[in-house]
Amino acid sequence: MTRYVLQRVALLVPVLLGMSLVVFVIMSLIPGDPALAILGPYATEENLARLRAELDLDKPAVQRYLLWLGDVLRGDLGRSITLERPVIDEVSERLGPTLLLAGSALTMATLFGLSTGIAAALHHQRWPDRAITLTVLLGISTPSFWLALLLMLVFGVWLGWFPVSGMLPAYGAGGPLAVLHHLVLPAVSLALVAGGVIGRLSRGAALEVLSEPFVRVARARGLGPRQLIGRHVVKNVVARMIPVIGLQAGFVIGGAVYIETVFQWPGVGRMLVDAIASRDLLLVQGGVLIIGAGYVLINLLTDILQQWLDPRIRL
Amino acid sequence: MPIRRRQAILIAVCVLPIWLAGCQKPGSDWPDDVLVVGQVAEPRSLDPHVATSLNDFRILVNLYEGLVRFRDGSLDIAPSLAERWTVSDDGLTYRFELKRGVRFHDGSAFDAEAVRFNLERMLDPAHPYHDTGPFPLAFFFEPIREIEVIDSHRIALHLKEPFAPLLANLAYPTGLMVSPEAVRARGAGFGRHPAGTGPFRFVGWDPRRRVVLERNDDYHGPQPPLRTLVFRPLNDPMTRIAELMAGGVDLVAGLAPDQVALLRNDPDYHVYEEVGPHLWFLILNVRDGPFSDRRVRLAVNYAIDRQGLVERVLQGTAAVAAGPVPAAFGWANDDDLQPFAHDPARARSLIEEAGLDEDTKITLLAPQEGSGMLAPVQMATAIQADLAEIGIRARIETYEWNSYLARVNAGLEGRGDMAEMAWMTNDPDTLPYLALRSGATPEQGGFNSGYYGDPEVDRLIEAGRRESDQARRAEIYRQLERRVREDVPWVVVASWRQNVVAQARVNGFRLQPSFFLLFDQTHKAEKPSARDEAGQ
Numbered sequence: 001m002t003r004y005v006l007q008r009v010a011l012l013v014p015v016l017l018g019m020s021l022v023v024f025v026i027m028s029l030i031p032g033d034p035a036l037a038i039l040g041p042y043a044t045e046e047n048l049a050r051l052r053a054e055l056d057l058d059k060p061a062v063q064r065y066l067l068w069l070g071d072v073l074r075g076d077l078g079r080s081i082t083l084e085r086p087v088i089d090e091v092s093e094r095l096g097p098t099l100l101l102a103g104s105a106l107t108m109a110t111l112f113g114l115s116t117g118i119a120a121a122l123h124h125q126r127w128p129d130r131a132i133t134l135t136v137l138l139g140i141s142t143p144s145f146w147l148a149l150l151l152m153l154v155f156g157v158w159l160g161w162f163p164v165s166g167m168l169p170a171y172g173a174g175g176p177l178a179v180l181h182h183l184v185l186p187a188v189s190l191a192l193v194a195g196g197v198i199g200r201l202s203r204g205a206a207l208e209v210l211s212e213p214f215v216r217v218a219r220a221r222g223l224g225p226r227q228l229i230g231r232h233v234v235k236n237v238v239a240r241m242i243p244v245i246g247l248q249a250g251f252v253i254g255g256a257v258y259i260e261t262v263f264q265w266p267g268v269g270r271m272l273v274d275a276i277a278s279r280d281l282l283l284v285q286g287g288v289l290i291i292g293a294g295y296v297l298i299n300l301l302t303d304i305l306q307q308w309l310d311p312r313i314r315l
Numbered sequence: 316m317p318i319r320r321r322q323a324i325l326i327a328v329c330v331l332p333i334w335l336a337g338c339q340k341p342g343s344d345w346p347d348d349v350l351v352v353g354q355v356a357e358p359r360s361l362d363p364h365v366a367t368s369l370n371d372f373r374i375l376v377n378l379y380e381g382l383v384r385f386r387d388g389s390l391d392i393a394p395s396l397a398e399r400w401t402v403s404d405d406g407l408t409y410r411f412e413l414k415r416g417v418r419f420h421d422g423s424a425f426d427a428e429a430v431r432f433n434l435e436r437m438l439d440p441a442h443p444y445h446d447t448g449p450f451p452l453a454f455f456f457e458p459i460r461e462i463e464v465i466d467s468h469r470i471a472l473h474l475k476e477p478f479a480p481l482l483a484n485l486a487y488p489t490g491l492m493v494s495p496e497a498v499r500a501r502g503a504g505f506g507r508h509p510a511g512t513g514p515f516r517f518v519g520w521d522p523r524r525r526v527v528l529e530r531n532d533d534y535h536g537p538q539p540p541l542r543t544l545v546f547r548p549l550n551d552p553m554t555r556i557a558e559l560m561a562g563g564v565d566l567v568a569g570l571a572p573d574q575v576a577l578l579r580n581d582p583d584y585h586v587y588e589e590v591g592p593h594l595w596f597l598i599l600n601v602r603d604g605p606f607s608d609r610r611v612r613l614a615v616n617y618a619i620d621r622q623g624l625v626e627r628v629l630q631g632t633a634a635v636a637a638g639p640v641p642a643a644f645g646w647a648n649d650d651d652l653q654p655f656a657h658d659p660a661r662a663r664s665l666i667e668e669a670g671l672d673e674d675t676k677i678t679l680l681a682p683q684e685g686s687g688m689l690a691p692v693q694m695a696t697a698i699q700a701d702l703a704e705i706g707i708r709a710r711i712e713t714y715e716w717n718s719y720l721a722r723v724n725a726g727l728e729g730r731g732d733m734a735e736m737a738w739m740t741n742d743p744d745t746l747p748y749l750a751l752r753s754g755a756t757p758e759q760g761g762f763n764s765g766y767y768g769d770p771e772v773d774r775l776i777e778a779g780r781r782e783s784d785q786a787r788r789a790e791i792y793r794q795l796e797r798r799v800r801e802d803v804p805w806v807v808v809a810s811w812r813q814n815v816v817a818q819a820r821v822n823g824f825r826l827q828p829s830f831f832l833l834f835d836q837t838h839k840a841e842k843p844s845a846r847d848e849a850g851q
Contacts, residue, residue, distance in 0.1 A: 030715075033717055033718070033721055036717045036720060036721055045760055047449075047451070082359070093522070149553060149557075152553075152554075152557050153557065156557060156561050157557055157560045157561045160561060160562070163561075163563060164554065164557045164558045164561045164563050165549065165554045165557070165558055165563070166524065166547070166563075167524070168521075168524055170351045170524075170525055170545050170547050170563065170564070171344075171345045171349050171351060171543070171545055172344070172345075261550070261551055262551055262553065262554060263554070264523075264548070264549060264550070264551070264554055266522075266523035266524065270523075270550075274357075274550070279717070
């Protein structure tokens with residue numbers, strides 16, 4: 001087990017290396033001169049040349065990549081050219097909001113998905129099953145960008161129940177309750193698609209579990225439905241669903257890029273969008289590295305969790 | 316037992332919305348002397364000498380003051396920290412008499428030495444605080460040769476050569492005065508801890524959330540009615556309008572044309588619009604290709620339906636422009652100069668006269684989006700249709716904004732025949748000097764990408780720069796406009812009508828032609844009563 005975990009952690013290195021290389025190549029290929037983006041249309045050729053030299057933009061791409069890699073290996077992600085501060089500072093400030101958003105979205109999606117899935121399976125082929133399946137299908141097929149705007153319009157603008165955007169109120173200090181209040185709309189928008197997928201698959205998983213011999217044995221032993229479901233079905237469905245949930249975690253993090261932009265949520269996703277627009281290469285690299293590392297770690301965590309829940313799986 | 320649980324769920328489902336509705340609506344718990352402004356982006360720097368974007372300027376003009384300013388509602392020059400000034404007859408010396416008893420927000424005194432510090436910091440590479448830059452717009456003050464402190468409240472600027480735009484450049488945010496003490500204390504961090512002399516003082520900058528300013532109780536002028544100003548970055552256009560409608564901001568800048576149309580007739584909002592010193596035009600390549608013939612240039616000027624572009628493509632967010640000097644410079648504007656009429660018949664006969672082939676192909680360059688470019692791709696397609704009517708087939712090439720600038724600023728030769736461009740300026744001199752002068756071609760480091768050159772135009776530009784008498788200067792620009800209209804190196808299309816939309820209870824706000832947002836006289840009416848609110 002320990003050896004397995006170490007192996008998987010070691011695998012992070014080639015994955016992140018490959019990812020940073022892809023990002024570097026793409027950022028070098030897309031048009032737009034970072035120096036011009038910073039200095040603006042009034043820039044003189046002389047100032048542009050000076051800034052390019054300052055940013056090492058006059059060096060060949062391969063050399064720039066190796067320079068960056070060397071710095072990263074020494075624990076230095078470089079400085080953001082637009083924010084004029086270390087990339088690591090910016091990324092670490094923004095990691096918290098993204099984790100909060102993605103974490104609560106995933107939690108909501110998981111709770112919603114598992115409960116509806118199991119409920120549907122228990123009422124297999126009857127009306128609650130049909131209603132839940134339809135709802136879940138709607139959830140899967142609704143584009144989250146559209147849903148985000150719809151929720152914003154209905155609950156933010158018309159009903160005024162939740163703030164439209166941001167993480168804290170514009171006036172006054174605002175505490176954890178205010179953050180929660182701001183969190184609802186973006187988290188729900190982000191959770192719905194993942195919740196739909198989890199719901200649909202956990203219905204299937206629950207049906208499978210319910211048809212297994214041990215369920216029949218348990219029933220024969222006189223276990224009531226509550227104990228049966230609580231003690232046996234849920235645990236088995238969760239074990240089967242762990243890889244799906246792990247996969248959805250990746251989609252939730254990806255979806256956060258868009259949701260954070262619409263809701264002005266100050267996380268890594270919105271940072272990436274801004275950084276790409278302003279050709280802030282090092283900031284993009286730093287953000288992608290963090291997201292990539294998170295993705296790989298989540299996958300590892302799901303594997304370990306699955307083994308813990310189901311000892312038959314050997315790692 | 317199960318029934319009791321079901322009841323509990325039912326109660327929760329019913330109660331939850333009521334509880335949520337009880338949560339305060341954004342804005343409802345703010346005092347009436349707090350104004351929240353929705354900006355298009357996070358500011359880059361609050362150091363006026365470093366900042367280059369309108370988004371930053373809109374905060375800066377409330378924090379700082381310059382020696383002079385643009386008069387309310389116009390682009391005329393008015394006194395600010397300098398109470399009066401004189402210009403020597405040769406146009407080489409500007410003497411300013413400074414207002415007394417003015418203090419920066421950090422308590423230090425504003426005097427002639429402070430003015431010298433401000434200008435030298437930008438201009439002198441040997442200045443101890445020059446490294447707190449970069450100062451991209453320092454070239455506004457490049458003609459200054461020497462800064463002479465006469466006494467504590469009198470200062471003279473000696474120029475290398477006469478330079479009439481100097482006062483307009485001093486009125487621009489680059490000429491705002493920062494506290495030397497604060498720069499010494501903060502160094503390059505000054506841009507995040509600003510101190511000026513303005514009606515509002517800096518309180519805090521929470522990155523990605525807000526910049527907060529507070530009334531400056533020691534202000535040397537009339538006290539502003541607002542106690543607190545909050546600037547929120549709202550990058551997404553949909554979010555901006557949603558926040559306005561939800562009450563999360565009191566006032567928002569830069570809505571899209573169809574969003575403004577939506578709110579224009581709504582009594583809950585007030586739409587402010589103002590045409591600024593902006594010009595949207597097509598550069599014509601006069602060096603090679605069909606536009607080297609003046610008749611073809613004239614033909615496209617008659618072929619393009621400016622009124623149609625402004626009404627249908629830009630939905631009234633721009634005004635048709637007549638010449639290279641934006642009409643917002645009221646003092647220099649030539650009221651007799653009319654925009655080209657839309658006259659396809661005349662355009663066709665000019666094309667025939669020039670002996671141009673039927674189905675001549677040209678390349679039209681357009682950016683995908685860009686600062687002040689106003690729906691550039693839609694504009695390009697509409698222009699393409701207008702040109703097709705007179706037998707010119709335009710092929711549109713679009714580029715991302717920064718690569719577009721790099722491409723067009725390098726010159727159109729071998730790259731295209733016409734290119735969209737837009738400029739915001741602060742003096743009538745800026746645009747002709749940088750983009751119409753024969754000495755300003757890309758080869759010579761200028762922005763004259765179409766290679767237009769005319770000795771008379773060159774002479775007039777030079778004369779306008781040297782003439783410090785405003786009436787005589789205005790006459791020079793009128794001559795310049797007429798000359799440029801004859802030669803038609805560009806298709807001048809429109810000037811941007813910038814918008815700000817505010818909640819109806821925001822009073823005393825006026826959008827400036829400079830597009831700056833000044834809040835020193837703004838106040839909010841009392842909140843409508845609960846019944847009114849429910850009726851909305």
